[in-house]
Amino acid sequence: MSSELSPPVAQILRGEHTPDPASVAQLPPDDSAQLAAIARGESRAALRVKALSCFTGTAEGGELFRAALEDRDADDTVRAAGAILLSRTDGTAETDLLAALPDEPSAVVRHKIVAGLARIGAEQAVPALTDMLDDAPADLRDHVAFARSVVAYRLGRTGFELPGVRPEDVLPAPAPPQPAEVGQADPAPAGTASKVAADVASDNYGLPLDSSPVTTVRCGARTYAVIVNADVFAPYSRLERPAVAGLVASRAPVDGSYHTSMIVLCHPDGASGLHIAVYHPSGPARYVGSGTRSETGIEFELAAVRGPGAVETTITGVCGRDGFTEFAFTTGRALPAKAPTPVEE
Amino acid sequence: MGWSAWIPMSAPSGGIVGHPASVARSDGITNIYVRGTDNALWQRAYFGVQWHGWGRHGDSMQLTSSPAVASMGIDHEHVFVRGADGHLHQKFWKAASGWSPYFDLGAPPGGFKGSPATVSRNSQVANVYVRGNDDALWQLPWFNSIWHPWARHNDGMVLASDPTAGSMGPNHEHVFVRGTDGNVHHKFWQAGPGWSGYFNLGAPSGGFRGGPSTISRNPQVANVYVRGNDDGLWQLAWYDNSWHPWGRHADGAITAEVALASTSAQREQVFARGLDTNVWQRWWVPRIPTIDVNLISVGRDNFTAANIEQMLNSLTATGQIYCQADFNVGTVRRYVISAADAGALEIIDSAAEAEQLTDGWTVPNAALDVFVVRSMNGADGWSAVGGPCDKNAGGSVMTGTVVSLNGDLGNSGNTFAHEIGHYLGLDHIADADNFIGNNGSSNSNTRILAWQGDLMKKHCMVVHI
Ligand SMILES: [Zn+2]
Numbered sequence: 001m002s003s004e005l006s007p008p009v010a011q012i013l014r015g016e017h018t019p020d021p022a023s024v025a026q027l028p029p030d031d032s033a034q035l036a037a038i039a040r041g042e043s044r045a046a047l048r049v050k051a052l053s054c055f056t057g058t059a060e061g062g063e064l065f066r067a068a069l070e071d072r073d074a075d076d077t078v079r080a081a082g083a084i085l086l087s088r089t090d091g092t093a094e095t096d097l098l099a100a101l102p103d104e105p106s107a108v109v110r111h112k113i114v115a116g117l118a119r120i121g122a123e124q125a126v127p128a129l130t131d132m133l134d135d136a137p138a139d140l141r142d143h144v145a146f147a148r149s150v151v152a153y154r155l156g157r158t159g160f161e162l163p164g165v166r167p168e169d170v171l172p173a174p175a176p177p178q179p180a181e182v183g184q185a186d187p188a189p190a191g192t193a194s195k196v197a198a199d200v201a202s203d204n205y206g207l208p209l210d211s212s213p214v215t216t217v218r219c220g221a222r223t224y225a226v227i228v229n230a231d232v233f234a235p236y237s238r239l240e241r242p243a244v245a246g247l248v249a250s251r252a253p254v255d256g257s258y259h260t261s262m263i264v265l266c267h268p269d270g271a272s273g274l275h276i277a278v279y280h281p282s283g284p285a286r287y288v289g290s291g292t293r294s295e296t297g298i299e300f301e302l303a304a305v306r307g308p309g310a311v312e313t314t315i316t317g318v319c320g321r322d323g324f325t326e327f328a329f330t331t332g333r334a335l336p337a338k339a340p341t342p343v344e345e
Numbered sequence: 346m347g348w349s350a351w352i353p354m355s356a357p358s359g360g361i362v363g364h365p366a367s368v369a370r371s372d373g374i375t376n377i378y379v380r381g382t383d384n385a386l387w388q389r390a391y392f393g394v395q396w397h398g399w400g401r402h403g404d405s406m407q408l409t410s411s412p413a414v415a416s417m418g419i420d421h422e423h424v425f426v427r428g429a430d431g432h433l434h435q436k437f438w439k440a441a442s443g444w445s446p447y448f449d450l451g452a453p454p455g456g457f458k459g460s461p462a463t464v465s466r467n468s469q470v471a472n473v474y475v476r477g478n479d480d481a482l483w484q485l486p487w488f489n490s491i492w493h494p495w496a497r498h499n500d501g502m503v504l505a506s507d508p509t510a511g512s513m514g515p516n517h518e519h520v521f522v523r524g525t526d527g528n529v530h531h532k533f534w535q536a537g538p539g540w541s542g543y544f545n546l547g548a549p550s551g552g553f554r555g556g557p558s559t560i561s562r563n564p565q566v567a568n569v570y571v572r573g574n575d576d577g578l579w580q581l582a583w584y585d586n587s588w589h590p591w592g593r594h595a596d597g598a599i600t601a602e603v604a605l606a607s608t609s610a611q612r613e614q615v616f617a618r619g620l621d622t623n624v625w626q627r628w629w630v631p632r633i634p635t636i637d638v639n640l641i642s643v644g645r646d647n648f649t650a651a652n653i654e655q656m657l658n659s660l661t662a663t664g665q666i667y668c669q670a671d672f673n674v675g676t677v678r679r680y681v682i683s684a685a686d687a688g689a690l691e692i693i694d695s696a697a698e699a700e701q702l703t704d705g706w707t708v709p710n711a712a713l714d715v716f717v718v719r720s721m722n723g724a725d726g727w728s729a730v731g732g733p734c735d736k737n738a739g740g741s742v743m744t745g746t747v748v749s750l751n752g753d754l755g756n757s758g759n760t761f762a763h764e765i766g767h768y769l770g771l772d773h774i775a776d777a778d779n780f781i782g783n784n785g786s787s788n789s790n791t792r793i794l795a796w797q798g799d800l801m802k803k804h805c806m807v808v809h810i
Contacts, residue, residue: 013752014788016763017724049720050751056723076647077692077720084694084722108644111689139685203695220741221729252696253730253743254767255785261697280701282689309704311740334737337707337744340641340680 006031009038013050017255024054039064045075052081056202062089069100076106083109087116088202094122101132110140115282118147121154121206146283149242153265154206156241161267162277165288169306173314174332185317185327188214188225196225199258200249203281207231207247213323219331223251225258226324233321239274239293242267245319248278262286268293276300287315296320309337347633347810349668350661351597351617351625354389357381357399360622363411363460364555364601366424367616369608370416377604377616377624378412378424386412386426389624394795406434406447410460411601413473417465425450425461425473433461433473433485453483453495459507459556462520466512474508474520482508482522502530502543506556507602509569513561521546521557521569529557529569529581549579549591560605562613570603570615578603578617597625633668634802634809635675636769637712641745643702644691645681647719655750655757656717662758663765666780666791670798675808680708692720699727699747707736707744713768713806714745715761721749725756725788726764730772734805755789763788769801 005013008031012023027035038051052068055061068074068082083100086093094117101113117125129148136144152160188196197209212230216223225248232243239245248262262278269275274291289302297320304313312332318325359382369375375391386402410427417423420440428434433450450473457475465471471487482498506523513519519533529546546569553571561567567583578594599617606614614628640660642648648656664674684691690702702716714736728746736744746764750757759780766781776782778792801807 011786014756014783015724015786016726016760016788017785044753046720046751046757047753049722050725050756053722080692080720081722084692107684108647108687108689108691112692112694115689139688143689220738221731221733222741250697250700252727254696254728255773257696259695259697261695261700281697282701307705309707309740313740331740334740336737337705338686339709340639340682340706343679343681 006034009034012054013047017252017257024058036060036064040067045078048074048078049081052078052085056085056088061085062091062093065089065093066096069096072105076109079104079106079109080112083112083116087113087119092122094120094125098125098128101128107137107139111143111282114140114143114147118150118281119203119205121151123151123155125151126155126157126160143283146279150205150244150263150265153242153267154244156238156243158242158267161242161275162265162279162285164275165277165285165305170288171304171306171310171312171335173303174312174330185215185217185226185324185329187323188216192216192225195256196227196249196258200227200247200260203260205244205247205260205263207244212246213321215324215327217327217329219329221253224261225249225251228319228321228323230321233297233319236293236295236297239266239298240268245276266291274298274300276302278302286310287313289315297325306335308335310335347629347631348594349627349629349633349671350664350673351619351627352665352668353619354396354616354624354626355399356623357383357387357401359383361387361618361624362408364558364618365604365616365624366412366414367604367606367614368414368416368422369606369614370422371419372608375606375608375614376414376422378414379624380408380411380426384408386424395792402444404436404447406436413461413463415463415465415471417471418468421468423463423471425463427457427459427461431456433457433475450485450492451495453477453479453497455479457483462508462510464510464512464518466518467515472510472518474510476504476507476522480504482520498540500532500540500543502532509557509559509602511559511561511567513567514564517564519559519567521559523553523556527552529553529571531569546581546588547591549573549593551575553579555602558603558605560607560613562607563610568605568613570605572599572602576600578615594627597627599625627668630671632810633671633673634807635673636667636765636801636804636807637675638677638765639680639708639710639712639714640677641680641682641706641708641714641716643682643716643718644684644687646684647691652719652750655754658754659748659750659757659761660715662754662791663762666758666762666793667798667801669791670793670795670801672798672802672807676712678708678710678712682706691718692722693718693727693747693749694722696724696727700743702747703743703745704740711806713765715765716745716747718747718749721747721751725749725751725760728764728767730767731770731804732768752788759788759790762791766797766801769804769807771797771800 042048065082065086149160193214207229215226227247232238245266246264249258250261266274266276272293278287285305287302291298291300299318302315311334314330317327361379366378377389381387384407389399407429408426413425423437434447436447455478462474473485477483480503486493504522508522516536524530528548530543532543552574558570569581573579576598582589601618604616619625726748729743746768773785
């Protein structure tokens with residue numbers, strides 16, 4: 001860290017993992033001003049991005065993130081940070097994101113803006129994303145369409161249902177003699193629900209985190225927290241429209257923090273049927289299947305979707321407003337991942 | 346193989362003049378002596394399992410040469426310098442009494458050039474060698490508890506450098522010089538037969554600058570080091586009762602003769618002046634386990650030359666941190682993922698995105714996949730803790746580590762070491778100055794504990810030669 005930084009500022013920029021939100025709030029005014037100056041105009045992008053992250057959840061964050069998003073003279077990593085952090089603040093970030101999107105030159109910043117609009121879920125994003133769909137370059141088009149659907153599902157709007165996965169792209173169920181790993185699902189240990197709620201608060205896709213039940217699922221070395229959307233299951237009539245049925249947050253082994261890793265979207269399929277799919281927040285489908293709706297909950301069965309590194313999986317269960325009454329998770333063979341290209345030296 | 350990375354040892358303000366001198370008077374204590382730009386003697390000490398800061402000797406001696414140092418026992422060290430009067434001056438340290446004042450040991454009758462060399466082949470004997478103004482080898486011996494007169498070696502050798510001296514046992518001493526032919530020449534003394542004639546040991550291809558340096562870490566091994574005309578470190582080794590060919594150390598540019606020390610029969614330390622005129626260190630132990638790394642640039646289209654440089658330097662910094670615990674980064678292979686293929690994952694904004702990257706991409710070999718993104722939000726890196734060696738285990742654990750170039754080189758160097766450390770099994774610790782310490786807020790720390798190195802070395806991906 002540069003020598004001109006005050007020791008508390010240097011210290012605060014040193015966090016390796018998720019920053020402690022309290023640390024910025026406790027800074028003396030001069031140091032706080034120095035950190036804000038770095039977040040506002042530091043020429044070294046890599047340092048400015050770090051400083052911006054420190055203002056997550058603070059009152060001055062919104063203005064700093066907005067300035068970063070709009071700074072066309074800055075590195076694309078600065079504008080990406082602005083888009084990501086702005087979409088995780090309360091307020092009216094969708095206006096700023098929508099204003100920045102059409103002229104943003106960087107593909108990855110456009111991705112982060114589109115992901116941010118999906119995260120915020122504001123109604124005005126639907127027509128704006130529709131407008132840009134035709135002009136979007138190929139690599140962005142799927143993401144734009146997915147983001148628009150996420151917003152629509154969240155609002156219970158029909159007309160933007162995501163297409164089903166082709167049958168040949170659904171992986172078969174894990175079968176003997178392939179050794180199968182069976183995931184364990186338990187009600188979350190005491191304190192986990194509030195920890196998960198705090199960690200994914202700015203990445204909640206509209207779920208009422210204080211009332212939504214949390215179940216932990218262990219698979220190998222991974223721990224997932226599955227959050228069921230309490231609003232959607234009560235009343236069950238909400239399931240007659242497209243809905244965000246839940247979230248999956250994965251637990252980072254290095255510090256135990258939880259991060260939204262998948263969104264569960266469902267829409268009606270026939271009189272009492274449901275189409276259910278689980279997506280990464282940036283679009284690719286991970287699991288797909290169906291459910292049957294009754295007055296007490298939905299009974300569902302999901303399978304993995306073909307893709308690099310995808311793993312044959314069967315997930316079955318019964319879910320109600322209090323969470324899962326049944327849950328089983330079995331995995332089998334993994335498909336090969338993609339191989340990065342070697343650099344000739 | 347067996348060599349650590351070059352580790353920066355800094356320098357007194359302004360760098361150093363000439364070459365360093367070093368000695369290990371016991372298995373836990375090493376001292377480096379240098380001539381500062383203020384012409385004072387400066388010292389940096391390793392004891393209590395760590396290096397301490399540079400300290401200036403508070404005497405008024407103005408050095409006109411690089412220092413020489415040797416030890417006549419575990420509680421003794423002495424330093425020789427040429428003063429402004431052209432004489433050799435000696436001061437010594439004893440555990441009981443601390444530093445002595447300087448003693449004037451005079452000079453050969455015609456004076457001497459350059460810097461002295463010294464060696465103690467046992468606790469009763471010390472010898473100082475210099476290149477006289479007549480370009481002959483001159484010797485000042487200590488035995489029977491007194492210094493004896495300066496003596497000229499009338500062997501016909503015309504020196505073209507300062508001499509260096511070493512010992513392979515209590516009754517053996519040898520001297521290496523550069524001759525006017527640009528080759529290293531060697532002669533040795535044994536109790537009984539006395540001095541041998543000179544043997545021509547040749548030179549690195551391309552020749553070398555200045556004079557040689559030598560050390561014997563045990564009675565079967567001697568090494569001679571020189572600075573090649575290419576500024577690389579070249580080494581000539583004696584073992585199995587013969588001299589082996591000159592070999593070049595692949596990395597590092599040096600700008601003076603090197604200093605050598607050995608804390609045990611199987612450990613050899615080299616101290617060199619770098620291009621920055623600071624002191625750098627590397628060492629040899631028989632086997633340093635390594636972790637091979639696949640360095641994967643995510644969104645390579647947008648990596649600038651500066652990004653690539655920072656990425657490579659960050660991995661070098663990682664090797665430097667690990668080397669302190671006799672562990673190192675091994676073979677590094679580079680890979681890329683295009684920005685189009687990376688899509689939204691070109692910049693990582695959560696541990697979940699980092700997982701998505703390692704789930705979707707794997708280099709099909711046995712090395713550790715280190716995914717490098719230009720920027721990350723909310724963290725500098727994410728990793729499994731004790732990650733798998735089977736990289737097809739995706740879905741149940743992260744099969745690689747994801748690091749960013751956030752911050753400056755000090756930050757990203759730590760990030761790489763910290764996240765690879767997680768993958769190799771390390772958890773955060775509380776120590777405020779540890780590379781994975783401060784409960785995770787360790788960014789830019791470089792300290793590592795021996796047990797952390799031992800734990801990483803047990804990981805199944807680590808290569809033991
Ligand atoms: Zn960590």
